[in-house]
Amino acid sequence: MRLFVSSLCFGLSLLVAAVVPTRADAEFMRRTSEDALVHWDRPTVRLPIDPNLATIYGPEIYDALADAADAWALDSGVPRIELVFEGTPEEHAAAAAEKGNWIGVITENWPYGDQLAVTVSTIGAQSGRLVSTQVWINAQRPLALEVSGEDHRYDLRGVLTHELGHVLGLGEAEHAPEATMYPTFRRGETRQRTLARSDELAVTNLYAIFDVQFLSTSCAASPIPRTTGTRAFLVGISGLVAGYGRTRRRRRGRRPHR
Numbered sequence: 001m002r003l004f005v006s007s008l009c010f011g012l013s014l015l016v017a018a019v020v021p022t023r024a025d026a027e028f029m030r031r032t033s034e035d036a037l038v039h040w041d042r043p044t045v046r047l048p049i050d051p052n053l054a055t056i057y058g059p060e061i062y063d064a065l066a067d068a069a070d071a072w073a074l075d076s077g078v079p080r081i082e083l084v085f086e087g088t089p090e091e092h093a094a095a096a097a098e099k100g101n102w103i104g105v106i107t108e109n110w111p112y113g114d115q116l117a118v119t120v121s122t123i124g125a126q127s128g129r130l131v132s133t134q135v136w137i138n139a140q141r142p143l144a145l146e147v148s149g150e151d152h153r154y155d156l157r158g159v160l161t162h163e164l165g166h167v168l169g170l171g172e173a174e175h176a177p178e179a180t181m182y183p184t185f186r187r188g189e190t191r192q193r194t195l196a197r198s199d200e201l202a203v204t205n206l207y208a209i210f211d212v213q214f215l216s217t218s219c220a221a222s223p224i225p226r227t228t229g230t231r232a233f234l235v236g237i238s239g240l241v242a243g244y245g246r247t248r249r250r251r252r253g254r255r256p257h258r
């Protein structure tokens with residue numbers, strides 16, 4: 001029996017070696033200060049939607065959100081985003097306290113500079129496990145569900161697809177201008193609605209790593225360390241900046257969770 005277990009461990013460690021991130025994927029993946037890859041450890045991520053989004057952008061926002069979630073529904077072990085179309089006031093309050101998942105809109109006193117949208121994530125620093133994510137859309141910027149090449153507005157569908165990539169744990173792909181996860185949007189441009197091959201590979205490779213590592217950990221019979229103290233959590237903010245014909249760097253924000 002012991003022999004069987006060690007052979008299994010050996011096989012699994014070979015698999016782990018085979019799926020370490022490539023240099024190209026590494027740019028899309030986020031790491032905590034403890035060098036852990038950011039990820040969910042559950043098959044489904046429930047994401048309540050603020051009803052105010054439909055008030056501001058029309059009921060078509062629900063189809064746009066479903067399309068954005070579908071873009072990331074790649075099977076291959078990537079968690080599925082389960083949209084909850086009528087988020088409750090209680091869920092909103094939890095999200096405002098960075099304690100629950102949410103996709104919402106801020107209509108005044110936007111606190112994140114000139115960003116079109118941000119995703120705020122709470123992450124276990126040692127494990128890299130996502131605890132909660134909140135997407136906030138900046139209603140003070142010109143965002144629309146239907147834009148064209150000459151439009152002065154930004155494509156909200158592309159913005160939603162980009163932010164859901166952050167919800168799944170991806171970071172900004174600053175050197176991949178073809179990608180949905182490229183952090184800059186230009187007015188009237190719609191290409192970020194559709195994932196590039198590099199987006200797909202990054203997210204499927206990320207979750208392939210965790211499929212195998214969970215098996216490997218249970219095989220070694222060593223429990224995954226739990227990080228319960230507030231100091232172990234980071235809040236990472238991934239912001240999306242508007243492009244003005246040249247590339248602008250996003251702001252980087254990372255601060256201890258209080």
Ligand SMILES: [Zn+2]
Nearest residue numbers: 183238239240
């Ligand atoms: Zn972003």
